[in-house]
Amino acid sequence: MSIEVKNVHKQFGSFTALNNVNLHIETGELVALLGPSGCGKTTLLRIIAGLETPDTGSILFAGEDSTDVHVRQRQVGFVFQHYALFRHMTVFENVAFGLRVRPRKLRPSEAQIQEKVHSLLNLVQLDWLADRYPSQLSGGQRQRIALARALAVEPRVLLLDEPFGALDAKVRKELRRWLRRLHDDLHVASVFVTHDQEEALEVADRVVLMNAGNIEQVGTPREVWQSPATPFVYGFLGDVNQFNGVADRGGLRIDDYTLPVPAHPDASNAKAVAYVRPHELDVERYRPGDAGIVVKLSRVYLAGPSAYLELDRAGHDIPIEAEIPVAAFQALDFKEGETLVVRPRSAQVFLT
Numbered sequence: 001m002s003i004e005v006k007n008v009h010k011q012f013g014s015f016t017a018l019n020n021v022n023l024h025i026e027t028g029e030l031v032a033l034l035g036p037s038g039c040g041k042t043t044l045l046r047i048i049a050g051l052e053t054p055d056t057g058s059i060l061f062a063g064e065d066s067t068d069v070h071v072r073q074r075q076v077g078f079v080f081q082h083y084a085l086f087r088h089m090t091v092f093e094n095v096a097f098g099l100r101v102r103p104r105k106l107r108p109s110e111a112q113i114q115e116k117v118h119s120l121l122n123l124v125q126l127d128w129l130a131d132r133y134p135s136q137l138s139g140g141q142r143q144r145i146a147l148a149r150a151l152a153v154e155p156r157v158l159l160l161d162e163p164f165g166a167l168d169a170k171v172r173k174e175l176r177r178w179l180r181r182l183h184d185d186l187h188v189a190s191v192f193v194t195h196d197q198e199e200a201l202e203v204a205d206r207v208v209l210m211n212a213g214n215i216e217q218v219g220t221p222r223e224v225w226q227s228p229a230t231p232f233v234y235g236f237l238g239d240v241n242q243f244n245g246v247a248d249r250g251g252l253r254i255d256d257y258t259l260p261v262p263a264h265p266d267a268s269n270a271k272a273v274a275y276v277r278p279h280e281l282d283v284e285r286y287r288p289g290d291a292g293i294v295v296k297l298s299r300v301y302l303a304g305p306s307a308y309l310e311l312d313r314a315g316h317d318i319p320i321e322a323e324i325p326v327a328a329f330q331a332l333d334f335k336e337g338e339t340l341v342v343r344p345r346s347a348q349v350f351l352t
């Protein structure tokens with residue numbers, strides 16, 4: 001079932017939590033809401049779920065306005081970060097809960113409940129834990145049971161708020177791959193909230209980048225990573241160096257170096273900033289007359305296949321970071337304290 005968020009606005013007092021947000025999610029899509037703390041991700045998810053009402057705007061499920069449809073009628077499966085399993089119920093009863101509280105006429109028989117719950121527990125690969133209590137499970141197991149419980153009511157939409165937030169890195173990685181497979185099997189529309197860019201980029205079909213109540217960009221992981229639409233997205237996704245300069249007739253002047261900027265051929269003496277990823281910088285030993293931004297190598301550290309160079313630039317507090325292959329670093333044999341030059345191989349330039 002597709003989800004349409006239309007002109008949704010939400011204030012908390014004078015604070016704007018969502019500023020006229022629009023978003024379309026297709027059936028079968030797994031979408032990540034990604035952004036810093038307080039940007040409005042959870043508020044948007046809660047409005048989609050029907051747990052919160054927008055001040056203006058509407059939510060359409062399969063093209064039909066559901067703004068006034070009660071949470072229970074929306075057929076939404078919801079999983080929160082803090083495992084909201086009932087402590088006094090077994091795993092089996094936790095998953096059965098949504099079926100048992102249905103109105104008598106819609107309630108399945110005991111035999112149907114047995115069959116359904118065991119099939120869901122099999123789906124999350126935890127049928128062997130049916131008789132345990134939540135306190136006897138690991139964090140990752142609890143999350144999978146919470147998902148099984150959300151799926152029991154046959155949701156047409158699956159909403160997950162930081163589902164793996166409280167787990168350690170290895171379990172998170174396993175669970176997100178597992179979520180991806182589960183989502184594909186179920187063919188529902190799923191939306192999950194995360195502030196972890198790696199999680200969003202690895203799992204989602206599309207990523208929605210949010211900042212201060214606004215959507216900054218919506219795109220596939222590849223699109224948002226390779227072509228960030230705004231300086232905010234550039235800064236939020238991965239490490240990036242910023243070079244302030246003056247754009248003039250197709251070039252950006254940074255110190256004595258002019259970086260070609262074909263994207264802004266008509267800019268005339270305009271302030272601009274170039275965003276450059278650490279691996280997009282060429283680094284060479286300085287020789288007088290060389291074209292480039294002159295820096296001093298202050299620190300080097302090796303991590304896996306890359307060498308990371310911390311480079312100081314006269315008059316600037318924030319060091320430049322460059323990433324080069326370890327083999328190249330060893331061949332160049334740079335020493336800490338040496339003067340080098342850097343040149344961006346590619347850059348995205350925004351006029352400021």
Ligand SMILES: Nc1ncnc2c1ncn2[C@@H]1O[C@H](COP(=O)(O)OP(=O)(O)OP(=O)(O)O)[C@@H](O)[C@H]1O
Pocket residue numbers: 012015017035036037038039040041042043044195
């Ligand atoms: N009921 C409320 N009353 C007042 N302010 C609220 C309420 N709910 C949320 N807010 C505020 O709205 C903003 C957005 O909150 P929201 O929970 O949507 O952010 P988030 O992006 O999910 O953040 P996090 O990653 O920290 O969970 C925050 O500044 C928050 O303090």
